[in-house]
Amino acid sequence: VCNVTLALHLAIKALGKIGEIITTPFSFIASSSSIIWENCVPVFCDIDPYTLNIDPKYIQDKITSRTVAILGVHVFGNPCDIDKIEKIALDNNLSTIYDGAQAMGSIYKDKSVFTYGDYSILSLHAYKIVSSVEGGAIFCANPDNLETIFKLRYFGKDELNRETMLGINAKMNEFNAAYGILSLGQLYPELERRAEIASIYKKNLGEHKKLRFQKIHDDAKPNNSYFPIILQSEALLEKILHNSSLQSITLKRYFYPTINEMEFLRYDGTLTPYASQVSKQVLCLPIHGALTNEDVDKVCQVVLMSLE
DSSP: OOOHHHHHHHHHHHHOOOSEEEEOSSSOTHHHHHHHHTTOEEEEOOBOTTTOSBOHHHHGGGOOTTEEEEEEEOGGGOOOOHHHHHHHHHHTTOEEEEEOTTOTTOEETTEEGGGSSSEEEEEOOTTSSSOOSSOEEEEOSSHHHHHHHHHHTBTTBOTTSOBOSOOOBOOOOHHHHHHHHHHHTTHHHHHHHHHHHHHHHHHHHTTOTTEEEOOOOTTEEOOOSOEEEEESOHHHHHHHHHHHHHTTOOOBOOSOSOGGGSGGGOSSOOOOHHHHHHHTTEEEEOOOTTOOHHHHHHHHHHHHHHTO
């Protein structure tokens, strides 16, 4: 598809249902704005403050007669607890959509995260491990779902180019597809180098008591698309941001504020204390294949100096 936001739209549209969709507030806004655009209502569920993903133990209490789906997010490429989410969905006759925008190359139980759920979506934006400059993809375990998505993304046309249902123009253009194919060829070297960089960060920063790392599920292998650190306080975060800018090092905050703290999206005043607190403490360090070990060491030095 031409972008990952439309991938979310199409997945929600393909459900064929209007109602509530349980999701996380600790994510990029498209996870929830797409729900609203498709005439559904996001119901915000708190996160596990260690994995940073939607916490299954809070999902059940959010389910009502109006619930139609659970939309989980593999935050920073770290797979969420898919087994528990799938069981809750099965027990309550709900669909599952996984926002794997950041999860290219992430593994859950020795399989790609995109093999799970009724629909899984991927971003191919310029910032991602594999890029088509702009673009996205949808994965469907059920062939019938795939046929529906195929038609929805291209004016409702079938394989014989006949209009059979209402659809839109969400297909990817040829230039972006060609760029994406070239980028795909670099996936495994990029994953390997990012894993090396993540190991250096953990070695250099892991002993400090004023920060911690995102917890990885026992059955998961993340892709290191981002390297978040969770700091003791927002004041420390702001100090690191300031000191890094003086060294021309760009660090980024994700996802602040949480989606349910955005006034124009707050539907029911849902409180998600863990997500709200973590959003004030998370900072992502640079991680990409072009970084040298010296670059990584310099970032570590600035972080450690700021924590003194």
